[in-house]
Every structure is written in C-alpha cells, then in structure tokens.
Amino acid sequence: MPPRKSRDSLQSGKPPKGKPQSGPRNPKKAQRRAQNAFSIAGYDASDRTKIRKSRLGEIEGATHRKRPRDEEDEEGEDEEEQDVKRGKRRRAGDESFDEGSDSEGNTWTMGHVEDDDDSDIDSDEAFGESDEERFEGWTFRGSSSNQKSGKPKRVRLAKEMDDADGEIDLDEAESADGENEDEDDLGEDAIDLATALDQYEEDEGEEKREKQKRKKTTAFDDSDSDEAPSEVGDLAADGASDFSSEDDDEDEADRRAQLKDLITSMATEDEQNAPAPRKVDIHENAAPSEFGIMRKVDLAGFKSKIADPGRRKSLKLLQDDNSTKRNDIARKLEAPLPKRQQDKLDRAAAAAKAKETLDRWTDTVKHNRRAEHLHFGPDQPEPGSRMGESRLLPTTTAEPANDLESTIQSILQQSGLSNGKEDEEKIQKWEELQTNKLPLEEVQKRRAQLRLERELMFREEVRAKRIKKIKSKSYRRVHRKERDRLMEKEREQLKADGIDVSEDERGHNDRRRAEERMGAKHRDSKWAKGVKASGRGAWDDDARAGVTEMARRNEELRRRIEGKEVREEGDEASDFSSDEDDEDLTDNEEGTEAVKRQLARLEQNPFSANNSKLGSMAFMQKAEAARKARNDEDVERLRKELAGEESNSDVDDNAAKVGRRKFGPSTTMAPPAIEVRSEFEEREELDSDARNGDAAPSEEIATNGKATFSSKSESSDINPYLIAKRTKKMDEVPSTDLVPMAYDTIAATQVQEKPAKASKKKSKSKQEQSSDESLKGVFAGNPTIGKADDDGFQTVTYDTDDKEDDGWGDENDTFDAIGLRRNQQFTASAFAGDNVVADFVAEKGKIVAEEDERIEENVLPGWGAWTGDGLTASEKRNKGQISRTKKSGIAPGKRKDAKLARVIINEKRVKANAKYMSSQLPFPFETKEQYERSLRLPKGPEWTTKKTFQQATKPRVMVKQGVIKPMHKPLI
C-alpha cells in the first residue's frame, strides 16, 4: 500500500536523524506528505475498511517493521497531520492543550519526557495513543474484532513500559527497517493504487510467512522498536482472533470462534429484512478478515447443521467459488450497485416482466380487434337451458327445496310411495345385516355369480358390436363394389368414346398415396414412441386402439407399396378371429362368403352361458334371451340382405335405376354414358332416329327416364307438332320463296343472312328457319281443323294423321301449303309498303356513323386566302384556314349492337345515373370487382332471410346493461 509505505519509510527515516536535524527534516516530511496527499486521500476515501482489516488480520506481524507503521497510519491519517501540527505546537510550548486532551497522566508524563528526547517519536507515540483512544469504540464495533474491545488499556500499559525501556533499540531497529523499506518504497511507488490493492492480498501470504520467521528471531527481543511492544501486546490481545499464528491449537479455537462469529453475523443480517446500506458495509468490512479462516475451514462440514435455507444459500455461495481463480469473498458478495444504477436495472427488469405479461394479451387484443362482433355485459345463460334443467336430483337424497316439492314429498309419503331418504337407508342397512349373517362361502359365491353375470352381459354386448361391424362392413362392401362396377363401366364407355380418364384417375390415386405417405407419422411419431416406451397399450384402451390403427396403416402402406389392392379398414381390421383376418378376400363372392361364415359363427354364441349352471338361472336366461333375440334378428337381416343383393346383382348389373321402366322384347338398356353427350349430338341422333322409323321414339322414351337433364329436347320430341313437322321436313320440296317477295327487298337480305349463320352451325339445315317455312309449319295441316274443337286449338288433328301416314300427310301438306301461302302473301302484301326494315337499317347506319370517331374540319373563312378580283380558280377555292380535330367516339365494330342486326343500342352516357355511382374507388379496395362485390349482397330483409339480415345489421359492439367486468385473463 503505497501511501502507508511511503510514510513508513519517512517515519523510519526520522529516528536516526532525530535530534540534530529536527528543524530541516520537518519541511521534507511535509513535502513527502504533500506529494502523497492525493494517494493518501484516495486510499482513505476508497476504503476505510482497510484500516480495520489490517488491524484485525495483521497485527500479529509485530516483528515486521512495516506493519506497525501501517497500523498507525491506518488509525488516522487526518489525525496524523493534525498531530504533526500538534507536535509543532507542542514544541512551541503549548502543552496545556495536550494535558487537557489527554485523560491519563501516564501518557502525559511519558510524552513529556520523550518530548525532550525525540519530538518525532513522541509525536508518533502520542498520536498512536490518542488514535487508539479516539477510535476505540469505532474500531471494535466492527465485527469479529469485538473480542478485543476490553484490552486496549493493558496494551497501552505495556507499550509505555516498552517505550521507557528501549529508546535506543528502537532507533536501531528502525534504521534497519528504514533501509529495507526504502527499497520497498522505491519499488512500490511505481505501482498504482488499484494494482497495489490487488497485490496486497496476494503478497499477504508471503508477508505472513516472513513475519513468522522474523517473529522467531525478534519476537522476544527486548531491543525491538518502540512500536514493537505494542504490537506484541496487540498480538497477545488479539490472540484469539489471529489466524495465521504458528500455534495450531490456538488456531483451531480461533477458527471456531470466527466461524461462529460469521454465522451469527449472517443470521442477524438475515433477520433484518431490509438491511441498511451502512450495515451491509460493516459486514462487508468484516468479511475479508474472516476470509483467511474461511479458506481453511471446510464449510461443508458445517453446512448440514444449518437449517435455514437462506443461510445455506449464502454458505453455498461462499463455497461455490472455491474453484475459481480468485477465491475472493469480495467478489462473491459484491457491494451493491449504487441506487440509481440498481434502480435502472430494476426498472429494465420490471419493464421486461411487464412486457411479457402484456404480451400474453396480444392475441386476445388482436382477436377482439378483428372480431366482427363484441359483446360486453353480463354473460347470458345459454339459450334454451334453465336453472336445474340439465341436472335432476333424486328426490330421495335431496331435501325438498321449496313448497311445491315439500308438498309433493309429503303426499308421496302419505300415500306410501316414498319415504324419502330413510327408505333407501333402511334397505341398505337391511342388506348389510343380511350379508353379515351369511357365511363367508356364501357371500363369496354370490359375488362370483354376480361377476360372471356381468361378464356375460358384457360379452353379449361385444357380440352385438361385432354384428354391427359386420353389417356395416357388408354394407360398405356392397356399395363399394357397386361403385367400382359403375366406375369400370363408365371408364370403358369413355374409352370406347375415345376419352381416356385414366390419367385423371391416376392423378387422384397418386394424390391419395401421397396423403397416405404424409400420414406416415404413425410409425415414428412422438406419440407412437411414447406408447411403446410406456407400455400404455396394455391398459389404456385409447392407446391400444391407436396402436392397432397404426399397425393397420402400416400394413396398408406396405401393401400399397407392393402394388396390391388395399381393402377398406373393415375388411382387414376384423377382430373376430385370426384366421379370418388372414383370409385375403379378393372377390366379391368370397367377401360375401366370409361375411356369411362370420355370421354363422356368431349364430352360435361362443360366450353363451347355456352350458353353465349359472346360465340356467332365470334372470340370466331372460336377459340373454332378449339380447340374443336382438342379435339373431340382426344376423338374419344381414343374411337376407346379402342374399338379396346377390340375386339383384345376378338379374341386372345396373343397380342404380330410376324412372319409368319399360317392359318389352327389345329393351337393350343404353348405358348411362349417354349423359356425357352434348345436347347437340343427341339431337342429331334423334333426327336420324326419326328418319329411321317408328321404333325410334319408343327408344327415346326409354332413355328419357334416365337422362333427365336432356328431357327438354326429348319432351319436345314427343310433341306431335314436332313429329309432324319433321316428317314433313323430309318431303318438302325446295320451293321458291313466295312470301319474302311480298316483303320489301331488305327482308330478302335478312333471309340470306340467316342461312349464312346457319351454315356455321353445322349439320342443321336452316332453310326452314325462314319465315315462310315456319308459316308452313303452323298452317300445314288439315283445313278442317277449325271445326274440330270449339274450345280452342285445332291443329292437333293433322298431327296424328301425319304420324300415321306420311304419304297422306304429304298430300295434305301440298294442298294446304298453297292456301296458306296465299294467305301469307295477302298478309305480307298488306304491309309491303312500310319499308320497315330498310328504314331501320338506314337509321342504324346513320347513328353508327354519327357516333363513330371522326375528324372534324373547322374552317376560318378569310384566313390565309386572297380576296378581290383576278383570282385564279384554285385561289377562289381556298376558303380559309382549315384546322382538323379528332373527335372520339365508338368504332362501329366496338358497338354493343355490332352483331345484333335488329337492335340499336344507345351508347350515350346517361348522366342522371352517374349521380348514384361512385366516382372513385373507395379506399380499402384494390379493384373495381372487389368493391362491387362488396355491394352485391343486399342487406334488407326483403332480399335475405331473417338470420342473414340480423347478422348483417348487428352492431359491432354490443353493450348490455349490467356490470361489465374487465377481462381477468387472456382469452386465447
């Protein structure tokens, strides 16, 4: 410790020069002190604790020259300086002050004597004494050094004696020391405070060893320094607390005492819940002094004796760091941070904690923000349930709650129907009594019987379950087979049609397989492993079921990989018996066989109790009979169904048949693939059928039932009007157009336009589309029709005629056509002059031209042109400056009515409507479609159901009257 050492060296340097150079030495000393003032102050300010530490721990180094000096310095540097001044004052003759200040006469006299001899020593001594006196209480108040408190007086006495004895010795010793320490001084001056502090502790051990050696040589030497005796005295006084003394016995005792001390100090600290910072400081100061002990004493030995967990923890903390490089208690129990820093850390930690707590609410908040509707207010009871509705308590156990119940109870009791609670209790008691009376064997027998009964009941249940399973299996199988068959058929059909669906199907299969693979977690899932490890499958039903399922899936996958057909779970997972499990049912017949076999087995109940004695008991038989009857019935039904299904499949392979069935010699059923055909194809076929002969319509009717979606065209096919027409169609003579001639010329162009369109539409002949054709269609019939029916429509008559005889119909047709055409002609001629179509076309052309894009020419007359006489012809033609502006419009091809010959659509914008349109896309939407879609669903009750309306108009936040409790925990 540099400050001390420097001063030590200074002091040690004093005595030899002592008397002769008292005057000039003083300024030097002062200078030295002044130089070291900062470090001294620093040392002082940094660690007052050091003072005590050295006191307690290093006093034993009495022989060492350095220590005593240290001690003195430590005892009060401020005082030292004061003492220096005091010394000066003393020299000046101001003794009264010393007298007054000193309480003991001895000291006074001694000081007086010494004052004459050596002012330096005197001052030093005086200082040491006063120091001790003054800081008596303060020093020992600390911790472990308390024991010392009673001794200082003795020490002082001894010191006085020593002082009186050896003044000369002191000088010698001091001179010798001074030399040593000067060297030390030089070496250590270079080291700064912090490193020195660190070094001190490392050096301590060595120093102690040195001290010990010195002690051996100089401890009992009378010619010791002036301070040596005091140190010896100290040593004696501090014997109990000296840890590094050579005496082992003493050591042991010391250690115990110290440890006890430590423990008690800890206890006090623990008891004080909030120790004041000062207290902590004290403890901190005390700790290093014990540190020496702690290292040697094995704490583990004491650990077990300490019951309090808090203390144990602190001990553990001490112990744990043993292995680290610097076993430093100061490190282990570090000084608390300054309050502000600590607070800052606390705040950070608190903030983190608070954030964590708040983060738990994030999801809830998000959910609530996104929620469509929020409801605040008292929670309503669930709709439809009332208090006590869910749970009815037996009247026997519960006390009657209200008047009604009590009256009912009383009525019941009066009528002898129920005695309430007592009844039950009585019965129970009686039963107990009865069992008490019975012999043990009897009771056991009864129990066994009951157990058996229960078991049998259970088995019957199991049997019922199996039957159900088989049933469902067979059902499933039947349906699957049927489906497969249909699929197969359809596929063939499609193949025949040239469409290959297999790719699609393959894709589907691939997908399924992939899904299966994806579900391969069955094997190496955590759950599976867990089950295996825990052996839970043995007792847990769920786990067992899971394991079975897993195994089944595994097997299925394996099969799939091998390319075998995979059966539905029902087939493989049959738990009926193992041999059946092994059966590989590849065929339908086999499958049904297997089911039958299973049923047969079930017929004779393996668990049947008939052959046992118990089974002969009445109640057993009754119960079992009932159960069996039910089961048997099921089995029988199943069997019937199986049989029925088989016979069905024999008769016709198309099970899904709807509609009217037709019986007759030649009803070769058309496959359902007809549905796939387009309407167009069908119609063509119908046409050809109609041409082929009479059989065709009946066939059509047969198919009618099946292909419902095409019923429109077919129903029209049955139409007698139509049939008549079609038959006529074949016979029609490509006659010259009579009627169009009656119409205006434009009409003819329209007629031409139509066939052109029709030719595009493939096979149909469109000539009949023309008006005269249609007219012929209407009126081609028997002229007598008008008389046929007075109620209304007369055209029917010729229809049937036509159907019956084509040739006759043909005759009629030609005959009728002439009359009709004449009729038409008359009508047409009546409107011939109107030029309707021509006018319309002209108008449309005009409008199209008007609305088309065009370039406008604007002429400024007179600009850029000459006027007057003598102009050439070209100059005269020049009217003026011409400017051209392009006017936007609608190109004829882009008009809405571009392809509609008989329509003119107004392309002008209706301004009035714009009032109700949005001029801009409202914010959250990105496209027009999104926005308009959002308007699409009307809100009003006229257009939607009540529920939809209410949902659409429900407010976002609903607050009901009542106490609204804050959310007490996150909902999600």
Add this chain to the structure above:
Amino acid sequence: MASKPPTKSFAPQPRPKKTPVDDAEAQLQAEYAQAADSQYGRGRKISTKSVKDKKLRANLRALEQKTKQATLQAKQAEILLDNEAGLIEPEYELERTYKVRQDDIRNEVSIETAKKGFELRLDALGPYDVCDYTRNGRELLIASRKGHVANFDWREGKLGCELQLGETVRDAKWLNNNQRFAVAQKKCVYIYAGDGVEIHQLKKHQEATHLEYLPYHFLLASISTAGMIRYTDISTGQMLSDLPTKLGPPTALTQNPYNAILHAGHQKGLVTLWSPNSQTPLVKLLPHRSPVRAIAVDKSGRYMVSASQDRQMSIWDIRMFRELHSHHLKAPAHSISISDRNLTAVGWGSHVSVYKPDLFSLSPESDVRVPTPYMNWQGDGMGVSKVKYCPFEDVLGIAHAKGFTSILVPGSGEPNPDSLEPGTNPFETPKQRQEAEVHALLEKLQPEMISLDPNFVGNLDLVSHEQRLAEKDMDAKKENKVEKLKKKARGRNSALKKYLRRHGQKNIIDEEKVRAREALQRNNAKLAAKLKKDQESYGPALARFARKG
C-alpha cells in the same frame, strides 16, 4: 289429370363439376351448396388470393363467406314456402292439356277455387278494353271504352265504385294500392280514389292511350297519341321531363318489372325502351315488320313477348337483345300477359292461348316451330281486348267485348306471396296497408335510379376524366354557404356561430366571413327584438318567461 310439381327448371343450370369426392355426404352438401348458389347466388366469386393487403383480404374472405351463408340460408328457408307450384300434366301420351275446358277444371277443384272463375256479362256498356288487378290481386278494375269504370273486390263480389264517365276511356290503372286508380280519358288522365271520387286531373298527360305505373318509383307514365311519354311522380305530383318518341301514335306500352324500363310498341314494328333519364330511347328493337299490337315482359325481366299485326308473335331475350323464337298466330294478337310463374297468355280474336314457361327456353336452333299451348279459351264471338293475370292466383282476367271473364289457369300464380314486400300481401288488413304505404314512400326509389341494369347504384363510374370535366357545368352558380348555414334548422347551436367560430379565429377577413358575421348580427338583432316584443306582450308579471330564440 294429376297436378304435379314441375320437374324442370327454367334457367339452364351449369352441370356440376365432377370432383373426386369420396364422402357421399360431402358430395351431397356440395351439390346442395351449388344448387343454392345457382338459385340464390349473387354473381361470381372474386379471388382473394391475389390481394396483398391482409386486412382487405380477410374482409373479402369474410364477405364471400357471408354471401355463401346467405345463399345457403335462402335455400334452407325454402321449407317455409309451404305451397307448391305445379301445372296440369297429361296422364297418358296422347292427352292434351289444351283440351281441358274450364268446366272440367271447375268440377275438379274446390268450391272456393271454382268460384274464382266467373263471367261478368255487360252487354250494354260496350267493349271492355281494360282490366287491371291491384298488386296484391285483391281488387279488380275494369273500364269500358264508353266510359264505364268499376272496381271491386272480385273474390267477395264487393263493389268499390262504379263510374259512368261518359267519355272515351282508353286505359285505367291501379296505383300503389286499392286507394287510387288512374284513368286515361279522352283529353287527360284523372286520378280517382278507390271509392270513385276524382282526386286529380293530370292535364299535362294529354290524350294518353296507355298508362303504366312504376310502383317502386311512384311514377305514373303515359304515352299519348302523339307519341309523347310523360312521367308524373304521384307522391309529389311533379312531372318529369317529357320524352318524345318521334315514332307516331303508339300501339302498345308495357313496363319491365325488373328495371322499370318502359317498352313502347310502334307502328313500324319497332319496340323502344325508355327511361325517364334519357331523351332518346335506350334501345330500339325491330321484332316485327308490321305494327306492334301487344308487348309483355316477364317478372324477372329476361324475356319479352310481342305480337304484331301480321299475326307474328316473337319472343326476345332482352338482356342479350336476341330473338329466341318467333312464329305466327292464326289471328293478330290483341293482348299478352305473363304470369308470376311465367305462363304466357295471348289473346287473339276471340281466343286466349296460354303457353307454358318452356316458351322461353326455345331458341332459334330448336325444332319447335309452333309451341303447343298449355290451355285454350274461347269466348263465343267476343273479341278479346285485354288479358291480365291476377297476382298470386291461378286466375286470368279477360276483358272482352261483352264484359269480363275470369278463368282458371292452374299453375299460373305464385303460390307463396312475399308479405314483406309493400303492397303485395294478398291478406293485408287496412292497418297493414297503411303501414306498407308509409314504408313504400320512405323507401321510394328516385327516377334517376332507373337504368337498364338496376344494380348499377353504387358501382364505380368508369368515365374518363376528360369526359367528367366536359360534363361539369362551368356556369353553375356557386353555392352560397352563408345562405345554407342560415337555413340549417337542426340543433340549438346556431350554425352561423359555429361557422364563425371555426373559421373566424384567423385574421383573414373575406367576403364570406363578413357576410356571415352580418347575417349573425341581423339574426341576433331579430331575436332580441322578438324577445323584447314577447316580454311586452306577456306583461310585467310574465315577462321573465319570454325566451330568446
């Protein structure tokens, strides 16, 4: 003859896609959802995958989900429609439904239903050109050409009123309910109350030949002999702008119940489509080559049936503006009516033919040249001048030369009336009628909302910026803010004060602010004067009760 529910649906449904669904139940559900969508769906879904904005995406998804739910619920609510629709169906192949006579039907049906078929023989009062039912089908209005007008509750035979106008009556129409009807007389249109009291004379509607009433817009439309279409808002009495057709005397007028567009038939075989918002017709069609005699549009606004003088009858798809079918009748039709369930009645000569709804499923490619009628009716030598279906009843009213006949047409009426829609509740009480009237008035649609696409309201206007600028009225007067504020009557706080408070803090004095301040001062002075006057008038004892404002 057995009455069976129709198995066919009118609109062609898209075939369900074949998907590999294993679960039969899931498949059923999917089918159900598809059926619901095709029937009650609201257009195509939009894809939400491409939407980047998370919130918007979530909202759109929720929207789609809601729409889906709504359609499903609408489908599920079908179980509430407890009455089934159906038609007469032949039992064997050669049986024809059009051979069934009214007597046969009347014998088969219940007595109450049989009573609905009746005949009013009114020989002396001339040819009856007009008959009209109220929107709920309760009341009937008939009018003869010679000026006999009568309305009555036809089921109970209770006469509402009977007028002998002594003037040519060209048309008559019920207005929003049975409380008012309009009659197009020789010179102008009159509005009468249900009990026959003349309420209004619409002098502007001169020489109207046809009347139409648009129930949701409260518009009475007429077309005059000169070819002018006029609209009057009967709730306010205001006239909308006249629309000149410029096509001579009209021959027919009807409305499209779907979008309130008027269809006018003309001499040159033209049919023009009008809305009050456009001076020119929205669409011009040429279905015929001779004068159009009758037009009718179905309830869904998809199909139009028209007939002309040259006996042609043509069926149009008026969404696509394509002709579906046309054929010739035996005589030129006088009147066409389409029922709630799309049965088309055509009155020609002394006959009435009723066609099944599959008339509209015909196409130019179909084989049918002449559709078979579903029913026929013939009056003995009585020229049919008007046919009209009764809403929510299987009844067709026929006005003819010698009076009025009501015939039964099984399957024509909507079996499940919607009582929520104002004015269409057949069982409504007077109280309900009054409430419905108020509701209808509150929910009145503006004439500007009439358009070919009635769903346009709220849609995005895609007009270009240039056009918008061009359309902007540059000469329009600037709105006077201060005047507007002065007129604001809502709230205790003066709007002027508020305006000054909001805008007056800054040290900018503009004309508007000055005027506002002046207006406020004037207002205050007026109020103070009023207060003073009040105090004086109350007398010294009661002066304290005088209030400012």
